[in-house]
Amino acid sequence: MDGISKKIYLELNVPTEEDNRSDQRRILDGLREQGTEAKLSLRVLRKLYSLCEEAEWKVTLSLAWDGQEWHGVDLEAGDTTGAHYGVAVDLGSTTVVARLVDCGTGKVLGETSTFNGQIPYGTDILTRIFHCQEDRGTLEILRKAAVNSITTCVRELEARQQLPENSCIAMTIGGNTTMIHFLLGMDAFCVFHTPYAVHADQPGFLPAKDLELPVKGYVYIYPAKSNYLGGDIISGMVATGIYKKEKINAFFDIGTNGELVLGNRDFLLCGAGAAGPALEGGVVKTGMRAMKGAVDRVKLEDGKLHCHVIGEKTARGICGSGIVDLLAELFLHGWIDIRGILQPEKSRWIVEKDGMLAVNYAPELYFYQSDIEEFIRTKAAAYTMVAIMLRESGIELSELEGFYMAGAFGKHVSKESAIAIGMYPDMDRDRIIHAGNSSLEGAVCALLDRSVAKEVEEILEKMVYIQFATVEDFLNTMVAAQALPHTDLERYPTVKEKLERIREEEKAADIQN
Amino acid sequence: MDGISKKIYLELNVPTEEDNRSDQRRILDGLREQGTEAKLSLRVLRKLYSLCEEAEWKVTLSLAWDGQEWHGVDLEAGDTTGAHYGVAVDLGSTTVVARLVDCGTGKVLGETSTFNGQIPYGTDILTRIFHCQEDRGTLEILRKAAVNSITTCVRELEARQQLPENSCIAMTIGGNTTMIHFLLGMDAFCVFHTPYAVHADQPGFLPAKDLELPVKGYVYIYPAKSNYLGGDIISGMVATGIYKKEKINAFFDIGTNGELVLGNRDFLLCGAGAAGPALEGGVVKTGMRAMKGAVDRVKLEDGKLHCHVIGEKTARGICGSGIVDLLAELFLHGWIDIRGILQPEKSRWIVEKDGMLAVNYAPELYFYQSDIEEFIRTKAAAYTMVAIMLRESGIELSELEGFYMAGAFGKHVSKESAIAIGMYPDMDRDRIIHAGNSSLEGAVCALLDRSVAKEVEEILEKMVYIQFATVEDFLNTMVAAQALPHTDLERYPTVKEKLERIREEEKAADIQN
Incomplete structure (x- = not known):
């Protein structure tokens, strides 16, 4: 570990008239013997007496890095290096x-x-x-x-x-x-x-x-690249290490806003855009955060929606991953069409509620037509950012070694469902990596590796910001992405195949009936 | 001025969408253009808004040096570099x-x-x-x-x-x-x-x-060389610059303790010893600090002591420079002998008081035999330090370019008197320099010259400490110095000459009478 803090145990000579260096000098000399130059803070100077004497000059110094040099920030008796x-x-x-x-x-x-x-x-x-x-x-x-x-x-x-x-x-x-x-x-x-x-x-x-x-x-x-590309994203860069890799990777953190980085050790393109609050349970009428009582998984089987509820039996709402599952199942089974319009003739669970169509996904809980539209706008925004960044950089999806999905949403959402609705690009599932809380992971990296702070400066230098809004056909691209999974189904071969299979199964079932 | 603080005025571009660097970056870039790298403290970060905007991006940054790098510690609107x-x-x-x-x-x-x-x-x-x-x-x-x-x-x-x-x-x-x-x-x-x-x-x-x-x-x-050679002395080194000179100089700060440094740009010997509190008005019965009411100058003329009193007409006591004058005059006119013993037959002002001899130097004020002895011990200690340091280093008094007397005592005392009683060595008066408050002067130097802190480290490295107490014949040397001006009058040729002249004048006056 070569982090931004360290503890050094010193066994120092007891002062004598022959060697009456100051306590401060004695400690700094001891540090130097172990290869460390440091300044001692006032807090440590004040602890010298009577701690050094009482500890018989066996002491542990805690050191903190300030980006330039080490500062002795605490002094303890004995060898406490194990408690760091x-x-x-x-x-x-x-x-x-x-x-x-x-x-x-x-x-x-x-x-x-x-x-x-x-x-x-x-x-x-x-x-x-x-x-x-x-x-x-x-x-x-x-x-x-x-x-x-x-x-x-x-x-x-x-x-x-x-x-x-x-x-x-x-x-x-x-x-x-x-x-x-x-x-x-x-x-x-x-x-x-x-x-x-x-x-x-x-x-x-x-x-x-x-x-x-x-x-x-x-x-x-962690420093920020820009107003929308904050320290959490830079921290994610460090956590995933995409800036050090030979092959090209993408990093996507999607919440109310989406932040996307694409690149490798040679270049880093980045961009950010609004995705809307749908993913974090906002706007959607029965939406809620991924907490106790939230539907986080949905499966449509035998003409019925089966919900998994976090921590409880009774659902109180639906969170991001639940919504993605729900939409994917609705779409794959034809309960909504390619535009997301509910098809009431497909199921008795699709009802008119509060003046609009809604699907009754759990007891007393409805997912409305307007919710679907809201969510589709969000997934279209997400897709569009990825599509435009790939196009602008001339990089094919197939060239990506990995596609890191950061954040709580990325952690819980089903890859299959996210692809089915066209939120994620249709690519090898193994190459989609749910990076979890990469902001936190990157913070751990910076704690344990002193070189991170310097590398981060290089990352910032390397990053080129693409203003999505100024890209010429941003709106057209966005509109095309508002179909499920996409207006151009050829972009989603595995979804196309899945749809065909389900249609055949349904046909077979119809014939059986 | 290239001191440990600076103020830099910045006329920055107003942020635009084309140049939307952060305020922090804008300031750091502006500093860099002027050749300064710095960190901005939290205090400055918090002042960025709304100060920058209100000042239309014409701001002055205050920078403080921490020994390694510059820290932006304050931000003000407009050009305030004149107020530094x-x-x-x-x-x-x-x-x-x-x-x-x-x-x-x-x-x-x-x-x-x-x-x-x-x-x-x-x-x-x-x-x-x-x-x-x-x-x-x-x-x-x-x-x-x-x-x-x-x-x-x-x-x-x-x-x-x-x-x-x-x-x-x-x-x-x-x-x-x-x-x-x-x-x-x-x-x-x-x-x-x-x-x-x-x-x-x-x-x-x-x-x-x-x-x-x-x-x-x-x-x-300011750092210390040792327990007795503190930062005030190191500061005095910087003020007098003796560590940079080609010729050898001495620096002496005498109070309750005496600290002595001897050397040039190649070497620095130093030592410290107790001198006793006599110089600062302690021990001596009517002694006081050099303040209002203190006798600070004494002259013996026409068989009478003439006192100058600080700020008032009536004397309340006597300070260090007054004592030195008094002893010198008493000795030169034979009122005390070479051992400092009062000679009552010499003057009606020498009286028995509180069971011992004393000289009535001002109305109601007496300088006692015991006071004289106390002071002679102090002056002997001072002389001994200088004598031993010269002897140990093999340097002759005549080789000294200058002899810096630091401190309040050095500032007020009469060189002639101090030589007459053997407190100062007998040397060209011009070469004795009253350095004043050199600790304060050195502090000013460190404020105005950033290189001082580094030079001080070299001074400390160069200084060699001589333990007076361990020098073999310290006590003999000290005892020999307890005569006025010294047991060996040949060491004080100008005093010898002065004594001879006064004796002749007295003889001539006796003959006249």
Whole structure:
């Protein structure tokens, strides 16, 4: 492990009149013998007495990297190198996730999450930003909420491992540009407002004390490429390593916004666009987050929808992966047509409800025609970003070694279903990799590998931003992608085949009946 | 000026969609164009909005050097480079002196001083140290007292110049090892206790915030060579520049302790020893500091002592320079003999008082036989240090280009008198340089010249410490120096000559009578 923190055990000579170097010098000389140059912080200077004497000059120094040099940030009696901890954080607008890492071994000791304490000031980012516009005091409230959410996670992780508070030396954070602005106490209106020049995109290493975050040394915050391509995506680059690979890979993080990166060690194209809130359970009438009571899997068999519900028996709504399954099943079995229009003659579960058609997918729960349309717009946006980026770069889908789907959505969604509705491109399933919380994974990488911060600067240099909205036939491409799976079915050979098979099975069943 | 702080005015392009670099990047790019690489502190990041916009992107960044790199520590609207301030401090155990410096021009704008707020916990350093031994809480009280004393000076200087609080970017401090230990919140018992290994001797650049000192960036604290050779002496080295000169010079700071450095650009010998409190008005019964009411000049004419009193008509006591004058006059006119014994037959002003002989030097004020003896011990200690260091190094007095006398004592004392009693060596008066508060002067140098901190490391490397106490015939040398001016009058040719002249004048006067 060659991370952004380290602990060094020193067995020093007891001072004598012949060797009466200062305690400070004695420690710095001891470090130097082990190949480390460092500065000692005031906190360590104050601990020299009486700790060194009491520990008979067998002490462990905790060191934190500030991007340029090492700082001794804590001193403990005896050999405590076995207890070397750090925290990696994904600062999401909805959820804050943190991992406690044993920085000596690289092992993740625990993970926890909490809702972002900013939610009371708006479930979506824009609402929070507008609150700050109305009242500048809100910014400080939002900053503290972010700090408190992270601190809550850290305290929970420390408690689980029975560690004293502030046991960690360093912290790394991946988060989108708005979240990082709030965490630093910076107004974020700039993120969504022309000319989209944000206030700070390279926070780098900042003293934890300045940020009021509960670690001893420095906090590394992933930089952003632009307003929409935040530190969470850069962190994902590091987690997946696509910037180091010879072959071309794609990285796609889709939520309310979609961020896409395509490239290899030689080039990186990137772009971002709005996808709509459908994937995160917004807009859709019975939509909800992937939590207890949410339908997350749907199967249509024997003319009936079978739902899997998270943690409970009774469904309370449907989350992103459930919606994708539902739409795929509806489409494959002809309950909706290629435009997503419900076909009431196909099933008694398709009914008129609140003045429009809806499918009754679970007791008392309906998925409406308008929900379907909303979702199709989202999946079309996702598809369009990928299609345009491939076209603009002249890269064929078949050239991609891997297609990394990041985020919670990517983690839970069925690849087959996502392809069936044309949300994912039709490609080898093995090449579609659900990368999970790659923002968090990348934060762990930055904690354990000091070279990451430098590599990130190279990644940023290499990245070329493509403005989707300015691409000539963006709208045409988008409209073509609003069919299921796509206006041009030839782009979806496996779906075409599947449809044909199902049609034949249905025909056979009809004949049997 | 190439100091440890700077201000850079930036006229930046207003962000557009074509150039929508972040504010942070825009500023860092602007700095780079002017040849400066820096990090921006959280404080600056938070000020970006709305300051940049309001200032139409004409802003001034304040930068502070941390010994390795520049940190942007404040941002102001418009061109404020003309208002570039720093503070230099001499942290004395009795007096804290501070100078406000215009770091753009190098001009000292003002100087002020205050008593060290630690005095209530002991007028001398040892008492303060013992208080900390008895109760560790005292250390924090002493730390805060030092911080408050410095802050008081800074506020006073800011107010005089009508500057807002915390207008200064950087601060530099010279102080002895104990004072710096207290300022950093470190126990100082080590300074006076075997094996004399102090806790920290190279504080270097520390964030002002950590120290709770009222500047925006970093505080540079002069390092110490050893327990007795503190940062005030190293600062004096820088002020006098003797470490850079081709010819050999001596630097002597004498107070309760004496610190002596001898050398040039090739070598530096140093030593320290106790001189006793006599010079600072201690022990001597009517002794006092050089303040209002103190006799600071004495002349013996027509069989009478003529005293000059600071600021008043009535004398309340006598300070160091007064004592030196008094002893010199008493000796030159034979009122005391070569051993310092009062000769009552010589004057009616020599009387028996409180069971011993004393000279009535001013109305109701007496200088006692015991005071004389005490002072002779001090002057002998001072002489001995110089004599031994010269002898050990094989350097003749005549080889010295200059003899720098530092400190308040050096500033006020009469060279003639100090030579007459054998406290200073008998050398060309022009070569004796009263260096004033060289600790403060050196602090100003470190503020205005960034290379000083590096040079100081070389000074420390070069310094060789001579333990006076372990020199073989230290005691013999000391005893020989307890005569006035010295047992060996040949060492004081000008004094010998002066004595002969006075004796002849007296003889002539006797004949006349």
